[in-house]
Amino acid sequence: xxxxxxxxxxxxxxxxxxxxxxxxxxxxxxxxxxxxxxxxxxxxxxxxxxxxxxxxxxxxxxxxxxxxxxxxxxxxxxxxxxxxxxxxxxxxxxxxxxxxxxxxxxxxxxxxxxxxxxxxxxxxxxxxxxxxxxxxxxxxxxxxxxxxxxxxxxxxxxxxxxxxxxxxxxxxxxxxxxxxxxxxxxxxxxxxxxxxxxxxxxxxxxxxxxxxxxxxxxxxxxxxxxxxxxxxxxxxxxxxxxxxxxxxxxxxxxxxxxxxxxxxxxxxxxxxxxxxxxxxxxxxxxxxxxxxxxxxxxxxxxxxxxxxxxxxxxxxxxxxxxxxxxxxxxxxxxxxxxxxxxxxxxxxxxxxxxxxxxxxxxxxxxxxxxxxxxxxxxxxxxxxxxxxxxxxxxxxxxxxxxxxxxxxxxxxxxxxxxxxxxxxxxxxxxxxxxxxxxxxxxxxxxxxxxxxxxxxxxxxxxxxxxxxxxxxxxxxxxxxxxxxxxxxxxxxxxxxxxxxxxxxxxxxxxxxxxxxxxxxxxxxxxxxxxxxxxxxxxxxxxxxxxxxxxxxxxxxxxxxxxxxxxxxxxxxxxxxxxx
Numbered sequence: 001x002x003x004x005x006x007x008x009x010x011x012x013x014x015x016x017x018x019x020x021x022x023x024x025x026x027x028x029x030x031x032x033x034x035x036x037x038x039x040x041x042x043x044x045x046x047x048x049x050x051x052x053x054x055x056x057x058x059x060x061x062x063x064x065x066x067x068x069x070x071x072x073x074x075x076x077x078x079x080x081x082x083x084x085x086x087x088x089x090x091x092x093x094x095x096x097x098x099x100x101x102x103x104x105x106x107x108x109x110x111x112x113x114x115x116x117x118x119x120x121x122x123x124x125x126x127x128x129x130x131x132x133x134x135x136x137x138x139x140x141x142x143x144x145x146x147x148x149x150x151x152x153x154x155x156x157x158x159x160x161x162x163x164x165x166x167x168x169x170x171x172x173x174x175x176x177x178x179x180x181x182x183x184x185x186x187x188x189x190x191x192x193x194x195x196x197x198x199x200x201x202x203x204x205x206x207x208x209x210x211x212x213x214x215x216x217x218x219x220x221x222x223x224x225x226x227x228x229x230x231x232x233x234x235x236x237x238x239x240x241x242x243x244x245x246x247x248x249x250x251x252x253x254x255x256x257x258x259x260x261x262x263x264x265x266x267x268x269x270x271x272x273x274x275x276x277x278x279x280x281x282x283x284x285x286x287x288x289x290x291x292x293x294x295x296x297x298x299x300x301x302x303x304x305x306x307x308x309x310x311x312x313x314x315x316x317x318x319x320x321x322x323x324x325x326x327x328x329x330x331x332x333x334x335x336x337x338x339x340x341x342x343x344x345x346x347x348x349x350x351x352x353x354x355x356x357x358x359x360x361x362x363x364x365x366x367x368x369x370x371x372x373x374x375x376x377x378x379x380x381x382x383x384x385x386x387x388x389x390x391x392x393x394x395x396x397x398x399x400x401x402x403x404x405x406x407x408x409x410x411x412x413x414x415x416x417x418x419x420x421x422x423x424x425x426x427x428x429x430x431x432x433x434x435x436x437x438x439x440x441x442x443x444x445x446x447x448x449x450x451x452x453x454x455x456x457x458x459x460x461x462x463x464x465x466x467x468x469x470x471x472x473x474x475x476x477x478x479x480x481x482x483x484x485x486x487x488x489x490x491x492x493x494x495x496x497x498x499x500x501x502x503x504x505x506x507x508x509x510x511x512x513x514x515x516x517x518x519x520x521x522x523x524x525x526x527x528x529x530x531x532x533x534x535x536x537x538x539x540x541x542x543x544x545x546x547x548x549x550x551x552x553x554x555x556x557x558x559x560x561x562x563x564x565x566x567x568x569x570x571x572x573x574x575x576x577x578x579x
Contacts, residue, residue: 028392035404037434044245054210055131055219058241059280063088076121076288086121097204098129105160105179109134109211112156112221116140116163119288122183126162131219134211138221141267143547156221168192215239222269224378225486233442234378240437243381248278251374252349253388261287262311269378270351295323306344313352313482317359318512326366345369347388352482353514354470357396375399379438384468398467405435410462415450423471426460427453476570478507480515485549493545494519497537499527504560504568508577519551520573529556
């Protein structure tokens, strides 16, 4: 591992003719209709098809074996601006040490290993080490509070948790049920009675055999928000690797020579799938920026590291736009193509919510590149995209076209396929989708299928050109700043406040975040709503649930609208909030 300024070219170089041929966009219709999953697997793994039976081998080990160990896998910049790089060969050695450490703790194939860490080299190393021995990696978002952590650890029976001093106190009452490893100083680890990460690795060997699993074996344990009850478990199988490749190669258009930055946090699906797994699967450098979002820092990071391919969210793009810091960054850019103070973006990608025309135009004008809108879910990965590397009609405002290997339809309430131009629920036809990997929730929390259809819960409309257009959620999920938040989680946490009798959470349109969370609260008899109580409720949700899921607005009401059976009518509250 080296601390330095990264070179401008970090990925393997090939003959110019090969690059030109690979980078020429293919016709979407031809590729989609001639798609063959076995041909794709050969494209990814060549003669070594068994590499797909271990995520570590797929994303690191095979690159080292095939002579690409010196290729930079990670460029990491910490909050002080210090830059660290790691090659695939370095990741191979350090991940072996972590893998041996995990085995010394008794971790076996199928066991769950979690981290609550910022975007650091240690995070990436632990992910690869977990995969290497056939265990399952479980992300814990750093903004989670106690209740969210405990629920996930209890469900998954998490064996080992790696965290840092900043997050360790969240596990104070959970350490008895799992092994805790502290990434930080030896003194801090001793204070908590934890093993110290660096000290524990020092005695571990730098080699270990990789486990061989089957394609249905899980390698990631995710949780996705629900409108009824707790978050649902999503066990991601190794067969998902081919779907991740499809998205990275043909929608993101990730190229060997790219400097690729996915701004999403790997505590969530888009960051874990496509900031870690996807780029490493393709053997391409991924960039971590440990600093929290700031428009000026984002601009400077892209310039410093000559980022050519960016993945982000509409919220981030809107915040960049509103900041004004990008307004002059590319002035006279064409007069000096080698000017180090200019952006180097070739393309941009957006996911998490709908990208509107205003933002698309801003990206093209001020970031000087094309941006593509792309749609997916934790359960499915990305399934509907505007593809950079496949040519097709891509009207602004649409979700794009079905990702190759996936057959999408629009259904009415009776599960009949609707014609173009009519709104209904988006569904995946499982039997006609060889790249589709989701087979149901981990603990059967909900039935997600109807006959041969996976039901997304999203209302869309298909146009005659094959493009899909998002209309809204078929349930009450709130998408705020690209994060999916289940209202029940918010409501249940609000109810923990001693003054609260009832609560309901809805999304309120917001120019920057897409939506913010608003809580309607009925207080117990005799208690009057005050700003102090509202602040206490907000602080409670921040601490117990997550900082991204707290209600930015709290309104006290005498009663909540309900159906005769007692179900809260959130759609009425949404209408009231939008009025």
